[in-house]
Amino acid sequence: xxxxxxxxxxxxxxxxxxxxxxxxxxxxxxxxxxxxxxxxxxxxxxxxxxxxxxxxxxxxxxxxxxxxxxxxxxxxxxxxxxxxxxxxxxxxxxxxxxxxxxxxxxxxxxxxxxxxxxxxxxxxxxxxxxxxxxxxxxxxxxxxxxxxxxxxxxxxxxxxxxxxxxxxxxxxxxxxxxxxxxxxxxxxxxxxxxxxxxxxxxxxxxxxxxxxxxxxxxxxxxxxxxxxxxxxxxxxxxxxxxxxxxxxxxxxxxxxxxxxxxxxxxxxxxxxxx
Numbered sequence: 001x002x003x004x005x006x007x008x009x010x011x012x013x014x015x016x017x018x019x020x021x022x023x024x025x026x027x028x029x030x031x032x033x034x035x036x037x038x039x040x041x042x043x044x045x046x047x048x049x050x051x052x053x054x055x056x057x058x059x060x061x062x063x064x065x066x067x068x069x070x071x072x073x074x075x076x077x078x079x080x081x082x083x084x085x086x087x088x089x090x091x092x093x094x095x096x097x098x099x100x101x102x103x104x105x106x107x108x109x110x111x112x113x114x115x116x117x118x119x120x121x122x123x124x125x126x127x128x129x130x131x132x133x134x135x136x137x138x139x140x141x142x143x144x145x146x147x148x149x150x151x152x153x154x155x156x157x158x159x160x161x162x163x164x165x166x167x168x169x170x171x172x173x174x175x176x177x178x179x180x181x182x183x184x185x186x187x188x189x190x191x192x193x194x195x196x197x198x199x200x201x202x203x204x205x206x207x208x209x210x211x212x213x214x215x216x217x218x219x220x221x222x223x224x225x226x227x228x229x230x231x232x233x234x235x236x237x238x239x240x241x242x243x244x245x246x247x248x249x250x251x252x253x254x255x256x257x258x259x260x261x262x263x264x265x266x267x268x269x270x271x272x273x274x
């Protein structure tokens with residue numbers, strides 16, 4: 001602990017310039033962070049420590065939590081400052097009660113281009129494709145489900161929101177930092193590229209042709225899901241094989257993240273991933 005303690009810097013004033021990046025988190029989420037993102041909580045911090053694509057710039061921890069997560073903090077490079085403060089200063093910095101007591105500022109990288117992301121995929125692959133996913137909670141849940149069922153890649157079109165938004169990362173339990181993803185182009189172009197790469201394209205829709213549990217997925221399968229309410233564009237559904245999740249009548253269709261989780265489980269099971 002002697003070496004570890006040398007990395008700790010105590011902050012006694014919320015206006016200290018060393019914590020300026022963490023100030024007013026909610027408001028700054030709305031305007032963007034110019035190439036940075038916030039990781040919140042120990043679960044997400046552990047995923048950031050494991051990430052091969054993202055690095056931490058600095059970490060802010062409640063002073064009474066440092067000892068309990070010393071093993072985790074020690075996983076970060078010695079050049080990463082570890083700032084500590086008491087509860088009142090932490091809340092003043094964040095602009096609201098920060099119950100988790102752990103924040104990290106990470107450096108974002110540009111999302112992978114789709115051709116680049118497809119290169120390492122094997123003959124057996126599972127890709128989740130999202131079109132116009134505009135809700136950060138849903139997007140985080142989609143990443144969590146994709147990771148849980150062994151998906152190799154998440155592809156988002158340019159209309160989808162940023163998976164590195166603080167809430168998306170938190171809801172994803174940090175999997176947005178470890179699961180490869182792309183976020184470029186329109187959904188039709190993505191479909192064309194995946195088709196040329198040998199993927200069987202399956203669109204999930206309440207009006208799908210057959211129940212997902214009877215679908216026999218190809219070794220390389222891409223599952224497409226659309227935004228809440230409107231779902232995938234009708235023109236796109238007309239081009240693809242479609243599947244649905246059976247449910248009782250008189251109830252609205254499932255949340256996109258829930259539906260994707262059920263479908264991913266069915267495909268992953270059929271592919272022998274789980």
